[in-house]
Amino acid sequence: MLRAMLHDVTSRFSRLGAFALTLISSAALAQPGPVVVIPVPSQGVTEAIANAIMEAVPNGLGQVVEDREVVGVTDPERVGAIIACADNEPCLGEQIRLSGGAFGILVSMGVEASTIALQPRVAGNGSALGEPTVVAEVTLDDATALQGQLSEAFATIATQLPAPPPPPAPTTLLVATNIDGANVSIDGEVIGQTPLPPVEVSAGGHTLSVTRPGFLPYNRALEISEEGLRTNVELEPDPEFASRLAEEDRAAAEQFIVADEESDSILEKWWFWTAVGVVVVGAAIGIGVAASGGESTPEGFEVPSIPLP
Amino acid sequence: MRFFSNTLLFASLFATLSGCASEGPPPHIVRVIADDGTMALPVAASAIEEVEVIIVPDPADGDFVRMDPMMLDDDGLVEARVTAAGEWVLKLSRAYLDANADTTNGFRIDVPLFTNQSHEDQVRDPTLRVNFVQGTERIGQSSPRFVPWPLVGGEVTTVVISCDPSFEAECQ
Numbered sequence: 001m002l003r004a005m006l007h008d009v010t011s012r013f014s015r016l017g018a019f020a021l022t023l024i025s026s027a028a029l030a031q032p033g034p035v036v037v038i039p040v041p042s043q044g045v046t047e048a049i050a051n052a053i054m055e056a057v058p059n060g061l062g063q064v065v066e067d068r069e070v071v072g073v074t075d076p077e078r079v080g081a082i083i084a085c086a087d088n089e090p091c092l093g094e095q096i097r098l099s100g101g102a103f104g105i106l107v108s109m110g111v112e113a114s115t116i117a118l119q120p121r122v123a124g125n126g127s128a129l130g131e132p133t134v135v136a137e138v139t140l141d142d143a144t145a146l147q148g149q150l151s152e153a154f155a156t157i158a159t160q161l162p163a164p165p166p167p168p169a170p171t172t173l174l175v176a177t178n179i180d181g182a183n184v185s186i187d188g189e190v191i192g193q194t195p196l197p198p199v200e201v202s203a204g205g206h207t208l209s210v211t212r213p214g215f216l217p218y219n220r221a222l223e224i225s226e227e228g229l230r231t232n233v234e235l236e237p238d239p240e241f242a243s244r245l246a247e248e249d250r251a252a253a254e255q256f257i258v259a260d261e262e263s264d265s266i267l268e269k270w271w272f273w274t275a276v277g278v279v280v281v282g283a284a285i286g287i288g289v290a291a292s293g294g295e296s297t298p299e300g301f302e303v304p305s306i307p308l309p
Numbered sequence: 310m311r312f313f314s315n316t317l318l319f320a321s322l323f324a325t326l327s328g329c330a331s332e333g334p335p336p337h338i339v340r341v342i343a344d345d346g347t348m349a350l351p352v353a354a355s356a357i358e359e360v361e362v363i364i365v366p367d368p369a370d371g372d373f374v375r376m377d378p379m380m381l382d383d384d385g386l387v388e389a390r391v392t393a394a395g396e397w398v399l400k401l402s403r404a405y406l407d408a409n410a411d412t413t414n415g416f417r418i419d420v421p422l423f424t425n426q427s428h429e430d431q432v433r434d435p436t437l438r439v440n441f442v443q444g445t446e447r448i449g450q451s452s453p454r455f456v457p458w459p460l461v462g463g464e465v466t467t468v469v470i471s472c473d474p475s476f477e478a479e480c481q
Contacts, residue, residue, distance in 0.1 A: 176436070178469060179348050180452040195453050230367075230434055230455050237347050298462055300336030300421025301381050301389065303364060303397055306432045306458070307371035 085126075093126025103129065103161050105154070114138050118153050120161060133157050172198040173222070174230040175208065182212040182235055198228075214238060336421035337460035340467045341439050343416035343449070350472035352441055352449050352480045354416035359442035360406060362399040362420055364456070367433035373397045419465075426459040434458045439468045448476040 078099060085091035096104035104126075106119040119132035135153045139145040175184050177194040184191045184199075187207050191199050194210075203226045210218040215235040222229060339362055343352040366372055372395020381387045386405035391397050401409075401420065410418040426432065434455040441449035449470040456466055472480035 174455070176454050177452050178454070178467075179471065181349075232455050298333050298336040298421070298423035300423045301387065301399055303399075303422050303424040303460065304373055304376070304391070305424060305426040305430070306366045306435065307374060308430055308432070309369065309371045 089121070089126035089128075091126065092121060093124045096121065096126065097123040105157060106132075107150075108132075114140065116150070116153075118157055120157055129161070169203055169226050170200050171203050171224060171226055172228040173201045173206070173208075173224060174198050174228070175210070175233060176231070177210060177212075177233045177235055179212065179215070179235055182210050182215070182233070185209040185211075208233075210235060334423075335463040336423045337456070337462055338465040339420040339422060339437065339439070339456075340465050341416075341418050341420060342467065342469045343441070344469050344471035345415045348469055348471050350474060350477055350480060352416065352470060352472045354410070354412040356443055356448060356480050357406065357410075357416055357441045358403045358444065360401040360418065360420075361438075361440040361442060361447075362401070362422075363438040363440070364397045365436040365438070365453075366395060367435060370432050370435075371395075422460055423462065424458075424460050428459060430459075432458050437466065437468070439470060441470055443476075443479050446476060446479065447473065448479045449473055 078095065082092065082095045085095060092104065092106075102123050104121045104123065106117075106121055108117050108119070114137055116135045116138050117132040118135070120129040121127065122129055133153055133156060135149050138149055173186065175194065175196055177184075180194050182194045184194060184196055185208070186199065186201060188209075201224060203224050206222045206224060208218075208220050208222050208231070210233045212235055214237060216238050218233050218235055222231070341360060341362075343354060343357065345351050364373075373391040375393065375395075376389070376391035376397075378388050378390040381389050381399075382405075384404070386402045386408075388400040388402070389398065390400075399420070399422075401418070406418060410416055435458055436453045437451075437456045438453050439451045440447045449472050451468045451470045454466065454468060457464070
């Protein structure tokens with residue numbers, strides 16, 4: 001299927017040319033990096049040449065070069081996303097990272113000179129790593145020979161790549177919601193319903209989504225440090241519920257005002273006696289506190305301190 | 310009319326002056342509200358016999374030091390204790406609720422809390438839960454929330470509690 005898809009893409013761009021993006025990753029990574037081969041427009045490549053590359057490159061991969069593993073990406077959505085990146089380095093770097101690779105190798109082709117350039121790029125920011133390796137005098141009419149040439153080039157690059165950065169340390173995310181039974185998703189993956197125990201995630205950027213029928217969906221980008229993150233999510237009722245509540249509040253307030261206006265005497269006004277009450281209570285508290293020597297302790301119930309571990 | 314005005318003015322001035330001289334920092338308010346059906350199943354004010362406010366330290370931190378039940382007020386209406394699991398539990402009795410809760414439009418009560426924990430202790434935010442109790446049953450309980458720790462005076466943590474579906478009849 002991949003071959004058919006690639007051939008289709010190759011055909012579409014064959015008049016313009018072709019280049020391929022290959023991901024190469026380290027076996028030291030927890031998740032070995034995949035390889036993706038994608039033809040996109042470049043100058044002057046014939047369909048025959050593009051097809052020859054597509055025949056050769058996939059067959060030359062799926063191997064371990066030194067201690068580095070080279071595998072392929074077959075997800076059409078990922079392939080499409082990489083094509084859409086074009087020359088956007090951060091975009092390419094992100095796609096390399098999402099594919100699980102520590103490095104990517106951009107494989108571009110010069111037609112008239114019969115050369116193929118392999119440019120390593122770093123996952124994340126997509127920046128170029130050193131000068132590209134150029135395979136000159138490629139034998140485009142012989143798939144087996146081309147495979148050998150590319151494999152040799154990959155081996156050379158693989159041994160030159162630095163050690164990949166360590167994967168982000170796992171940490172925990174705690175999500176609390178103002179109402180139970182809310183569905184929590186992290187990076188599009190459903191985790192469960194609240195209340196939830198701590199969820200193990202990698203440090204870094206994530207997307208948190210919390211939904212519950214009858215409430216507005218909550219979506220937020222999170223940056224989780226190695227120390228983890230604890231976050232409260234306030235779900236709000238959808239406007240239909242809110243308007244109903246507001247209507248009830250308004251009706252209650254109107255009823256209260258009507259009852260209040262029926263009396264003219266100040267002594268029968270609720271606010272008068274409320275004010276008197278507030279003043280009396282305030283004075284009593286003030287006198288009491290003043291008499292006690294002015295201790296600056298908050299009014300309320302004291303919660304003991306949490307002993308340090 | 311003038312007599313009332315003068316009285317009010319004098320009393321206000323006196324209260325302000327005497328209060329300012331020794332006013333302590335404001336407490337942290339846990340505002341407990343019974344769901345009126347907006348969030349989920351409603352809880353009637355009359356169904357709430359007790360309110361439990363529970364604070365649970367993060368497992369990475371230490372537990373509260375075990376404390377037998379003790380009354381926090383002279384009238385014996387508010388009880389605090391630390392359970393064997395290290396949870397601090399504040400129990401507000403029916404009489405306390407009758408005297409302090411606002412039931413004019415549903416049920417709402419502000420529970421003032423404070424702690425003397427130092428900011429330098431760097432304790433993780435503990436979890437806050439609130440229960441509505443009727444008899445021996447918890448007819449409603451909040452979803453666990455995190456409260457800033459040490460408690461921030463003057464701030465309000467609002468907790469809306471819905472009826473537990475298994476106690477729908479008791480919540481009426």
